[in-house]
Amino acid sequence: MASNLEFERRSYIKIRTLLGIGREDILIDLEFLYGDVSLPYTTVNEWAKRFCEGLGLVEDEERIWRPRSFATNSNTSEICWKVEENPHITVEELAMSVGISTGAVHSILIDELRLGNLF
Template identity: 45%
Template sequence: MDNELNRYYIKIRTILGIDPKTIHEELVTVLGPNAPSYTTVTRWAKRFREGREEVNDDPRFGRPISELTDENIELLSSEEQNRQDKPPSLLEVEEAIRRMKSGKAPGMDGVSTDVIKAGGYALSIRFHTLFVEIWEEKETIDDWSTAIIISPIQGKR
């Protein structure tokens, strides 16, 4: 369960009049060590008793901005904007390949991440050339936006 789901649970149980200690015990029973602390449950239960509706965190200084607005774009430094306007460097491509998780199933092209990683510097250069060309043309390959969802349970969709 993530924080929002935990908070929804705390909110519903608080509305039903259940005390924070019991709510915390229920969460520990289900989530074990991943359960929020008793202090966290108490804090959120108090907020909900006081009329709070939202389960999201309050905005605070230092928290990354994840919403794209004109105001947020203006907050970007000109240096960062210049960096983002440039195509990816060979170093960035190499780093992205290095960070790919090994042992994953191949994509639609049948190429696994292990094969890409084994391609080394020569393949990194080819990928870099391809990415720069796509960047400059501002056009991607249609298949790159195709996603195939496969159910982990056979026979279920």
């Protein structure tokens, strides 16, 4: 969900775009109105483009994000348990069984479990 500031700026871009005001002029207005919390031209351009294409919502589309950290207690414990159970298990097998990338498994093995000398 957009913050109040994001909502204001996007609404301003939408209204000015629908009135036929150029993107550069919108950017100048935003810089005057918001100063340091203005937007870069690329952002103004992207939102104006969306509004020109008929995408009228000023809110971002809902996104499904993966967790920021793959090194959860659950993943770390499961990998530790699997390595103790089978010291010859491969990184690929660990990744498939836990459901995370091989890079994430490497990071857990090296950074969390300090098993860098084994892998």
